[in-house]
Amino acid sequence: MTASSPRSIAPEVDRELIAALDATVDRARGSALYRERLTAVRIRTLDDLHGLPLTTRADLQAAGVHGTRAVPLERVCHYGESSGTSGVTNTVWLTADDLARSASAIRAAHPDVFGPGRIVLNRFPFMAAPAHLIQLIAGDGGGVAIPAGNINWDVPFPRALELVERTGAQVIAGLPLEPVVLGEIARARGLDPATLGVDTLFLGGAPLPPALQRRLARTWGARVIELYGSTETMLLGTSCAAGTVHLDTSLAYCEVPGRAGTAEGHLVVTTLGIEGSPLVRFETGDVVRLVPTCTCGDGRPGVIVLGRTAEVLELGGRPLYPSEVIDAAAEVADALDSSVFFVVILPDRVLVRVETDLAPAAAERALPGRLGVAVEVERVPRGMLLDVEMLSRSPHVYKPIVLSDWRRPGRRILTVAEGMIEWPRPTWAEGRRWLARTLRTAARRRKLQRSLDRSVAR
Ligand SMILES: [Zn+2]
Numbered sequence: 001m002t003a004s005s006p007r008s009i010a011p012e013v014d015r016e017l018i019a020a021l022d023a024t025v026d027r028a029r030g031s032a033l034y035r036e037r038l039t040a041v042r043i044r045t046l047d048d049l050h051g052l053p054l055t056t057r058a059d060l061q062a063a064g065v066h067g068t069r070a071v072p073l074e075r076v077c078h079y080g081e082s083s084g085t086s087g088v089t090n091t092v093w094l095t096a097d098d099l100a101r102s103a104s105a106i107r108a109a110h111p112d113v114f115g116p117g118r119i120v121l122n123r124f125p126f127m128a129a130p131a132h133l134i135q136l137i138a139g140d141g142g143g144v145a146i147p148a149g150n151i152n153w154d155v156p157f158p159r160a161l162e163l164v165e166r167t168g169a170q171v172i173a174g175l176p177l178e179p180v181v182l183g184e185i186a187r188a189r190g191l192d193p194a195t196l197g198v199d200t201l202f203l204g205g206a207p208l209p210p211a212l213q214r215r216l217a218r219t220w221g222a223r224v225i226e227l228y229g230s231t232e233t234m235l236l237g238t239s240c241a242a243g244t245v246h247l248d249t250s251l252a253y254c255e256v257p258g259r260a261g262t263a264e265g266h267l268v269v270t271t272l273g274i275e276g277s278p279l280v281r282f283e284t285g286d287v288v289r290l291v292p293t294c295t296c297g298d299g300r301p302g303v304i305v306l307g308r309t310a311e312v313l314e315l316g317g318r319p320l321y322p323s324e325v326i327d328a329a330a331e332v333a334d335a336l337d338s339s340v341f342f343v344v345i346l347p348d349r350v351l352v353r354v355e356t357d358l359a360p361a362a363a364e365r366a367l368p369g370r371l372g373v374a375v376e377v378e379r380v381p382r383g384m385l386l387d388v389e390m391l392s393r394s395p396h397v398y399k400p401i402v403l404s405d406w407r408r409p410g411r412r413i414l415t416v417a418e419g420m421i422e423w424p425r426p427t428w429a430e431g432r433r434w435l436a437r438t439l440r441t442a443a444r445r446r447k448l449q450r451s452l453d454r455s456v457a458r
Contacts, residue, residue, distance in 0.1 A: 071275055075275075078099055092232055101273040102229070119146065124175070150175065157182060174202075198220050233271055244296065254270075265290075266284070267303070315372065318372060332377055355382050355384060
């Protein structure tokens with residue numbers, strides 16, 4: 001790693017790397033995005049690469065749906081798009097080898113997690129590439145995958161928990177909120193998540209700050225592994241036992257151009273392991289902090305992912321990443337023995353709503369100092385922020401049918417829609433509790449809105 005600007009994150013600059021970068025540029029010319037941009041460009045030194053213009057998300061969008069594709073459609077097996085928070089959609093076309101490279105890199109980094117006989121509950125959403133990587137890992141001998149994507153009505157949260165119990169799954173793979181929700185459902189059923197036998201939580205796709213990692217590790221008695229990557233770049237790295245995300249230098253060449261002397265900067269990626277939609281100096285928009293040497297002994301460069309520049313919050317006159325705010329909130333929630341919290345950013349303060357049965361005050365004093373702004377901690381009863389009762393009564397989804405035999409016992413259906421989905425009828429008691437929570441939330445919203453209007457009027 002060099003300290004000069006732009007800094008490059010590579011173990012050493014060798015001939016192999018230069019050849020790989022040159023091959024990426026050559027492949028990239030196959031796409032409309034790079035055809036003219038990279039005409040006659042050859043990479044013979046790292047400076048040749050560093051002299052090329054950055055590729056922005058706007059560039060990808062402007063290139064159009066097929067503009068990022070560098071191989072004939074016949075060679076592609078997977079299409080993906082990012083649903084950016086800014087509403088911009090970027091496209092990515094991947095070959096079978098592209099997916100296989102990311103999958104085998106994950107397996108190689110975590111042979112103890114993904115191995116024969118190990119059962120993995122795959123809760124990544126179907127549209128997201130990690131869902132498919134987990135399936136590929138299993139298909140290649142890295143365990144038994146249960147394809148149970150969330151945001152999916154045929155596997156609602158309670159069923160996901162039941163799948164873990166029934167199969168004895170050791171790994172839950174999914175978005176960071178997944179083990180929070182499953183943990184609450186377990187708790188509501190009188191189960192201690194730590195006794196379920198899950199030893200690994202493999203999480204990615206959203207901020208996973210340290211305090212939340214520690215809380216989840218303790219609640220589940222499991223190790224937390226962070227998966228880092230993006231739809232455009234595919235896998236960039238996974239975290240080690242020390243919690244550092246180690247970049248996979250065989251799949252991507254990473255630079256952190258930034259101010260000299262700072263350890264933070266924007267991550268710029270040139271893909272080495274993608275044929276379908278190769279990227280040259282792609283500005284990920286992620287800000288990372290470099291970890292010079294990791295205690296785990298892994299020599300690959302380490303980063304802590306702070307978040308997207310576009311999502312930076314201006315608080316108390318200084319910029320804060322959502323992950324920092326969520327980290328502080330998770331710490332307060334943990335001090336109140338809870339994993340369930342919700343943060344509301346208001347003009348004059350940060351409101352941290354925490355589901356808890358406890359009433360200590362120490363945690364509330366610790367928080368304002370960390371964030372540098374006024375913080376209000378609001379304790380709310382269990383079920384107010386994450387209504388486990390209603391989650392457990394999610395609709396029943398069936399294979400679509402166009403015929404119903406009313407002479408037989410069972411469901412008497414009159415429409416195609418009724419055949420596909422059945423909403424549960426809550427009991428009176430459940431309905432009352434749901435109504436009470438809804439009214440209480442509405443009242444809180446009105447009160448906050450009024451104080452917001454007053455502060456705006458002032
Ligand atoms: Zn490490």
